[in-house]
Amino acid sequence: MRSIVPLALVLLLLAIGLRTAVVFESSSGSQRGGARATNVLVTSRGHMLPAAALQGGDESVLDTIAVGDLLLTQRGETSGLRTVMLRPDLELEFFLNFDLARDPQGIVKIADSASIAPEGSVLVLAVQGDVRPASGDSTVFDETVRTLGARVSPFRAERASWALVSLRRADGWHALAEAYSETQGIDLTTTVLANPLERGREALGELVHVRGEGPLVLDLAGVLGWAESDQGTQGFDRWARLQQQTKSSIRLRRGHTSSEGDGAVGSVRFPNVRLGAAPSFSVALGVPSYHAEGYAGALCELVVDGEVVGHRYLNEPEVWHPWVQDLADFAHRTVDVELRVRPIERDDEDVTGAARVAWILWGEPVLTWTQDS
Numbered sequence: 001m002r003s004i005v006p007l008a009l010v011l012l013l014l015a016i017g018l019r020t021a022v023v024f025e026s027s028s029g030s031q032r033g034g035a036r037a038t039n040v041l042v043t044s045r046g047h048m049l050p051a052a053a054l055q056g057g058d059e060s061v062l063d064t065i066a067v068g069d070l071l072l073t074q075r076g077e078t079s080g081l082r083t084v085m086l087r088p089d090l091e092l093e094f095f096l097n098f099d100l101a102r103d104p105q106g107i108v109k110i111a112d113s114a115s116i117a118p119e120g121s122v123l124v125l126a127v128q129g130d131v132r133p134a135s136g137d138s139t140v141f142d143e144t145v146r147t148l149g150a151r152v153s154p155f156r157a158e159r160a161s162w163a164l165v166s167l168r169r170a171d172g173w174h175a176l177a178e179a180y181s182e183t184q185g186i187d188l189t190t191t192v193l194a195n196p197l198e199r200g201r202e203a204l205g206e207l208v209h210v211r212g213e214g215p216l217v218l219d220l221a222g223v224l225g226w227a228e229s230d231q232g233t234q235g236f237d238r239w240a241r242l243q244q245q246t247k248s249s250i251r252l253r254r255g256h257t258s259s260e261g262d263g264a265v266g267s268v269r270f271p272n273v274r275l276g277a278a279p280s281f282s283v284a285l286g287v288p289s290y291h292a293e294g295y296a297g298a299l300c301e302l303v304v305d306g307e308v309v310g311h312r313y314l315n316e317p318e319v320w321h322p323w324v325q326d327l328a329d330f331a332h333r334t335v336d337v338e339l340r341v342r343p344i345e346r347d348d349e350d351v352t353g354a355a356r357v358a359w360i361l362w363g364e365p366v367l368t369w370t371q372d373s
Contacts, residue, residue: 037191038090040124040177041066045185046159047079047130048223048273050216052185063128067092079129079226083110088120090192100131100141111144114173121168122176122192127154127161129226149175151207158334159274161210163188181210183276183371211371220270220339220365221248229268240361242286242320247363249286252341266360267303267340274334276369279327281310281337284363287317298360303338304330320363331369339365 042065045051065072065084072084072095081100085093094113098106114123125145131154133141138155145153145164149172154162163186165177177190190205220227224236233253240249252266285300301311302325310325341360 037193038068039066039189039191040122040165041187041189042124042126042163042165043185043187044126044128044161044163044179046127046154046157046161046182048218048226048270049159049161049181050184050218051222052187052210065095065124065126067124074128079131081106081110081131082124082126082128083113084124085113085117086122086124086192088118090122093117093121097128101134104133104135104141107141107144111147114148114168117168119168119170123148123164123166123168123173125150125162125164125166127163130159131155132158147173149173149178151175151178152180154180157182159272161186165190165192165205167192175205175207177205177208179208179210183211184216186210215368215370216276218273218367219248220337220362220367221250223270224250224268227268227270230266233266234268235359237361240286240288240363242288242318242361242363245320247284247286247320247361250339250362250365251359252339252362253359265340265342267338269336269338271336272334273337273367275327275330275332275367276371277331279331279367279369281323281325281327281365281367283323283365284320284361285312285314285323286320286361286363287314288359288361289318297343299342300360300362301338301340301342303340305335314360327367337367 043052043063045063063073063082065082067084067086068090070092072082074080074082074097078097079099079101080097082095082097084095087093098110100106110125117123125148132138133155138153141155142153145155148164149166150164152162154160159182161179161181161184163177163179164175165188166173166175176192177188179186179188188208221236224234235251237249237251240247240251250268252268281302297313297315299311300314301308303309304327309327309329310323312321312323314321339362
């Protein structure tokens with residue numbers, strides 16, 4: 001489902017606690033001739049890539065396209081090619097998401113819409129998640145984005161972040177701004193003249209290849225919507241609080257004993273994560289206060305490609321238990337990462353209620369690695 005809300009409201013939310021995004025400015029981002037201009041901000045993140053890193057080590061969490069004072073965002077974390085068409089007066093024509101991995105005909109619909117757009121229209125495209133065609137043949141996809149002004153295709157790489165802002169001129173589509181990365185998310189901004197009579201004077205922007213610096217951090221809570229799990233075994237708690245410390249957390253449910261069958265094990269799997277050099281995993285484990293009474297304990301496991309590479313017994317509720325796990329054996333590999341919770345075997349048949357089924361908090365679970373050389 002799509003959502004359109006005033007940008008002022010978003011800025012207010014950011015001011016009270018949401019994290020903001022670093023912006024890569026294009027060379028066309030200046031105002032010319034005194035004409036009124038509209039800012040366009042686009043964020044993109046390819047499948048299981050770290051978000052765009054902020055100075056100071058924080059990261060972007062927003063899946064947004066902002067046009068002037070409107071914020072366009074896809075509710076949920078559905079993969080697809082976010083597509084915005086602006087009329088020559090920069091009013092919104094449409095905002096759609098095309099899940100190209102499941103329905104490759106979506107690229108034809110984008111091309112058809114672009115072919116009939118009048119001169120002066122602006123097209124905004126942004127990748128979120130996996131958009132590669134299931135067949136593996138991206139020829140039609142590559143050719144389509146080239147006709148829309150792109151100088152690089154996001155469909156050839158195993159995963160890529162890509163954003164494009166393109167202007168319809170008399171001789172076709174031309175990129176005002178474009179950014180691409182195979183290592184992390186990107187945020188792109190440009191400025192479009194709001195006066196259609198001035199539109200032909202827009203300068204074309206350069207293609208920005210983003211690699212970033214320093215360690216890359218994949219916040220697993222931030223990509224929970226792209227993960228796989230049994231229904232009802234996981235959830236998200238942005239404000240999990242223990243010991244006066246608040247952490248954005250994944251909640252995994254566990255039962256009382258393994259005799260209860262598979263339903264006693266809670267797990268969430270993050271498929272096809274591409275690790276770089278010196279990878280590691282870190283998290284703070286905890287049990288919320290509403291499950292503290294009679295808590296029976298749990299075994300928390302980190303599983304990589306089906307192998308349990310580390311575990312922690314969680315016996316003490318209402319406190320955060322830090323855990324750092326080295327993953328050097330998986331450097332430069334694409335792996336499946338699973339967080340798993342098992343009940344601790346007990347013979348006490350009187351254990352009931354909260355002790356039988358409890359939510360385990362995985363506070364700020366992150367994978368960290370450095371750039372490949």
